Amino acid sequence: MSRVATRDGVAFTRLFEVHAPVALGLLSRILAGSGGEAEEVLQEVFLQVWMQADRYDAGRCSPRGWILMMARSRALDRLRRRNAARRREEIVGEETGGEALPPIGTERLERRERQRQVDSALGLLSPDQRRCIELAFFEGLTHTQIAARLEAPLGTVKSRILMGMSKLRQALSA
Amino acid sequence: MDASHSTRIEELLPAYALGALDGEDLRELEEHLGAGCAECGRQLDLWNRDLETLAASVPPLAPSEMARARILRLAAGAAPASARAPRWTFFAAAALLLLGVWGAAGQLRTRGEVRRLTAERNRMARQVDALGREVNLARAEARQAAQALQILAAPSVRSVVLAGLGPTPGAAGHTYVNPQTRDALFYGFNLPRLAADKTYQLWFIAGGKPVSAGIFSVDERGTGRLRVENVVEVEDIQVWAVTVEPQGGVPQPTGEMVLKG
Numbered sequence: 188m189s190r191v192a193t194r195d196g197v198a199f200t201r202l203f204e205v206h207a208p209v210a211l212g213l214l215s216r217i218l219a220g221s222g223g224e225a226e227e228v229l230q231e232v233f234l235q236v237w238m239q240a241d242r243y244d245a246g247r248c249s250p251r252g253w254i255l256m257m258a259r260s261r262a263l264d265r266l267r268r269r270n271a272a273r274r275r276e277e278i279v280g281e282e283t284g285g286e287a288l289p290p291i292g293t294e295r296l297e298r299r300e301r302q303r304q305v306d307s308a309l310g311l312l313s314p315d316q317r318r319c320i321e322l323a324f325f326e327g328l329t330h331t332q333i334a335a336r337l338e339a340p341l342g343t344v345k346s347r348i349l350m351g352m353s354k355l356r357q358a359l360s361a
Numbered sequence: 362m363d364a365s366h367s368t369r370i371e372e373l374l375p376a377y378a379l380g381a382l383d384g385e386d387l388r389e390l391e392e393h394l395g396a397g398c399a400e401c402g403r404q405l406d407l408w409n410r411d412l413e414t415l416a417a418s419v420p421p422l423a424p425s426e427m428a429r430a431r432i433l434r435l436a437a438g439a440a441p442a443s444a445r446a447p448r449w450t451f452f453a454a455a456a457l458l459l460l461g462v463w464g465a466a467g468q469l470r471t472r473g474e475v476r477r478l479t480a481e482r483n484r485m486a487r488q489v490d491a492l493g494r495e496v497n498l499a500r501a502e503a504r505q506a507a508q509a510l511q512i513l514a515a516p517s518v519r520s521v522v523l524a525g526l527g528p529t530p531g532a533a534g535h536t537y538v539n540p541q542t543r544d545a546l547f548y549g550f551n552l553p554r555l556a557a558d559k560t561y562q563l564w565f566i567a568g569g570k571p572v573s574a575g576i577f578s579v580d581e582r583g584t585g586r587l588r589v590e591n592v593v594e595v596e597d598i599q600v601w602a603v604t605v606e607p608q609g610g611v612p613q614p615t616g617e618m619v620l621k622g
Contacts, residue, residue: 196436208421
């Protein structure tokens with residue numbers, strides 16, 4: 188990342204090749220299969236990376252974490268705008284996104300391991316806990332919005348998220 | 362640790378990391394974090410790392426060639442910012458240099474200001490440069506879209522559906538011809554990528570003779586596009602077809618036909 192901050196095009200390309208597929212996967216998940224929109228946001232994210240690489244703080248998160256959290260934040264902004272627009276008008280469906288990418292080499296092994304770890308962690312959650320966390324993480328809903336969506340008491344939603352996140356932490360750090 | 366730190370505050374952190382906190386809980390935690398509680402900052406980083414793992418567990422997707430090209434173009438030709446700085450920055454730098462020699466007493470302070478402003482100037486120049494490339498690319502894409510629209514929106518546009526043949530039964534194609542302007546637009550779908558020494562070539566058959574309309578390649582989704590100008594004998598076109606030919610194309614079709622309609 189420090190090389191990207193010095194305008195190293197080769198380092199930026201490498202960063203893109205390594206992290207763009209996962210970022211696009213996350214964007215497509217949040218934007219629910221709107222491939223064109225996901226790629227637009229991907230461009231915005233990497234434009235931000237190129238412009239603001241000097242603001243990256245290695246002490247707080249990994250380059251992957253920085254990129255993914257930027258991607259999530261931008262995708263949720265887009266989702267909220269889209270949902271607001273949808274309330275006003277009927278929108279035309281868009282084509283689906285890119286094709287699933289088979290990861291390669293050590294990346295495949297790392298991803299499989301990560302997937303296994305997260306699947307295992309999510310498997311420890313109750314369906315209600317998992318649903319609440321997914322609504323918050325992938326749809327950007329708040330406690331109050333989740334309670335309204337699930338028609339559940341607010342206190343119950345708060346408790347499900349706290350317990351679910353705690354279980355997730357334990358499983359991921361095991 | 363801030364004096365207001367408590368178990369209750371800690372329990373708000375995972376929902377805050379998720380972005381789920383709202384109302385009074387959010388106000389209370391943000392006030393606490395704003396007071397600079399180091400312990401909460403540390404715990405928040407840990408929750409964010411858990412969420413990073415969750416985020417990275419989604420199946421990856423390959424960006425399209427167009428998106429990849431647009432993004433990597435940002436870094437293409439990246440050079441030291443000073444080499445690409447617009448002319449006004451030269452004058453800004455000259456002005457800053459003049460400031461730098463303005464009196465010995467203020468020299469040190471001014472040098473610091475020069476460095477700050479120079480860094481700011483370089484940062485802005487880089488932003489202008491990257492955005493300029495984005496704008497140029499967007500303009501090119503807008504021109505391409507406008508050309509396509511001109512053909513597709515013509516009242517007398519003729520469309521032909523091409524079906525997959527032989528080794529590519531799942532492939533499909535569409536050709537749109539504007540008889541007034543004699544422009545045509547071809548889209549091919551689900552076509553396999555070819556070896557480097559091969560290319561797809563579009564043909565139309567008019568008066569029993571095949572006429573080349575051009576060559577094209579496909580992206581990783583198997584989609585190809587070709588715009589054809591000055592289509593001859595528009596009224597007499599009987600068939601559109603796509604064949605696989607040697608790279609560069611051939612004057613008469615020699616390879617396997619993969620689309621016809």
